[in-house]
Amino acid sequence: MLKVCSLAALALLGTTALVAAQGPEQHGKQGGGRGGPAAGPSPAPQRASPPPQQQRPAARAPQAPPAAARANEAQPRRAAEQQRAAQQQRRAQEQTARAAQQRQAQERASQQRRQAQEQARAAQERARTQKQAQERARVDQQRRAAEQARTRAAAEQQRANERRQAAEKQRAAERGAVERRRADERRAAEQRRAAERTSPALRPGANQPITARHEQLRQERAKLSRDQHVRLRQAFTVSRERITRVQFTKRIGTRIPRSIRLFAVPAAVLAIFPYYRDYRYVVEEDTICIVDPETYEIVDVLDEGTYAPAPRPPVAELVLTDRERILVLDSIPPDFPRVRLRLRLALGAEIPPSLELHEFAPLVVDQVPKLRNFRFVVSQDQLVIVEPRDRSIALVLDR
Numbered sequence: 001m002l003k004v005c006s007l008a009a010l011a012l013l014g015t016t017a018l019v020a021a022q023g024p025e026q027h028g029k030q031g032g033g034r035g036g037p038a039a040g041p042s043p044a045p046q047r048a049s050p051p052p053q054q055q056r057p058a059a060r061a062p063q064a065p066p067a068a069a070r071a072n073e074a075q076p077r078r079a080a081e082q083q084r085a086a087q088q089q090r091r092a093q094e095q096t097a098r099a100a101q102q103r104q105a106q107e108r109a110s111q112q113r114r115q116a117q118e119q120a121r122a123a124q125e126r127a128r129t130q131k132q133a134q135e136r137a138r139v140d141q142q143r144r145a146a147e148q149a150r151t152r153a154a155a156e157q158q159r160a161n162e163r164r165q166a167a168e169k170q171r172a173a174e175r176g177a178v179e180r181r182r183a184d185e186r187r188a189a190e191q192r193r194a195a196e197r198t199s200p201a202l203r204p205g206a207n208q209p210i211t212a213r214h215e216q217l218r219q220e221r222a223k224l225s226r227d228q229h230v231r232l233r234q235a236f237t238v239s240r241e242r243i244t245r246v247q248f249t250k251r252i253g254t255r256i257p258r259s260i261r262l263f264a265v266p267a268a269v270l271a272i273f274p275y276y277r278d279y280r281y282v283v284e285e286d287t288i289c290i291v292d293p294e295t296y297e298i299v300d301v302l303d304e305g306t307y308a309p310a311p312r313p314p315v316a317e318l319v320l321t322d323r324e325r326i327l328v329l330d331s332i333p334p335d336f337p338r339v340r341l342r343l344r345l346a347l348g349a350e351i352p353p354s355l356e357l358h359e360f361a362p363l364v365v366d367q368v369p370k371l372r373n374f375r376f377v378v379s380q381d382q383l384v385i386v387e388p389r390d391r392s393i394a395l396v397l398d399r
Contacts (some may be wrong), residue, residue: 159333166358170337173356180354184228184272214292214299217275218252221300228272230352233302235268236281236288243283250287254298262291276300318385318395324368329399331364332383341379351377351384351391 224232242263248256262280270277279300280293290300320328339355351357357375365372375388378399385395 177354232272338378349393
């Protein structure tokens with residue numbers, strides 16, 4: 001469209017210039033034909049006889065021929081036409097420039113639209129990519145959460161199974177201990193009845209000299225097994241209000257002050273050792289003294305060292321690093337069954353046979369192989385590691 005307009009403007013300028021060039025000649029021809037006839041050659045003029053000489057008037061100024069006057073008149077017109085042509089040319093050039101500027105503006109606008117479209121497509125692509133990445137991250141997070149939930153559920157199930165097994169083992173151990181205690185009581189009752197049948201004088205409470213009764217008591221107690229010794233001492237009620245504050249010598253044959261309050265022997269003790277039936281007891285520090293209530297004489301003494309076994313080789317101390325201690329303590333669940341030990345938790349002390357010893361978890365044994373041959377029990381806030389062969393304490397860890 002712009003090219004057609006430019007060509008039209010150039011053609012108009014060319015036509016205007018041609019008309020301006022031909023204009024004077026046509027005017028000259030038209031002016032020369034006005035004075036004579038329209039067609040045919042003009043006749044030759046006839047010579048006239050010279051007039052008589054008269055006094056000539058003053059000379060006049062020569063007049064310009066008509067063609068020159070017309071030419072002079074045509075010059076302003078040509079100048080005006082040339083000026084108009086120049087103006088038209090300038091207008092055409094301005095139109096061409098404006099058209100070029102419009103074309104450039106259109107091209108820039110088109111290029112900007114294309115860039116905007118490309119940017120919009122890139123933004124959409126980035127948004128789609130980001131959304132896909134977020135979707136993948138969400139799916140991965142859900143999958144990890146599901147796996148963690150399954151892992152926690154499996155671990156919780158395993159801990160529940162372990163707690164159930166430990167509880168079952170503890171109940172089985174308690175039932176076994178009860179059965180053993182009943183069997184020991186039956187055996188002791190049978191032995192007592194047999195002894196009473198063979199020698200009526202040895203019956204508890206029978207009329208016999210005091211010295212003979214005391215000696216019989218000590219002889220019968222010497223026949224008890226180690227387990228019966230331990231259970232015999234644990235059967236006594238050792239509470240704070242039953243501990244006397246009066247100091248005396250804790251030795252058989254010592255007579256204690258009559259101001260000391262004596263307590264009846266519990267039925268659980270008599271079920272194990274009925275020979276304490278006619279006696280009372282008193283507690284001084286950690287020692288239980290069996291006292292004759294008639295004479296206030298100590299006839300028997302029970303303390304932690306009374307039933308100590310024969311000397312044995314010293315216990316090899318189990319040494320664990322800080323990391324191994326943390327690993328062992330972390331492997332014990334907080335709700336693991338606890339036992340109540342009535343003994344001083346020191347190296348070499350013996351755990352009662354009635355208590356069940358537990359094995360360490362395979363994971364702990366794999367990381368701490370030295371614990372493979374040891375067992376443990378949990379007492380209050382302490383973990384007691386035990387040598388199972390002689391049930392001696394090898395190490396005590398505070399939880």
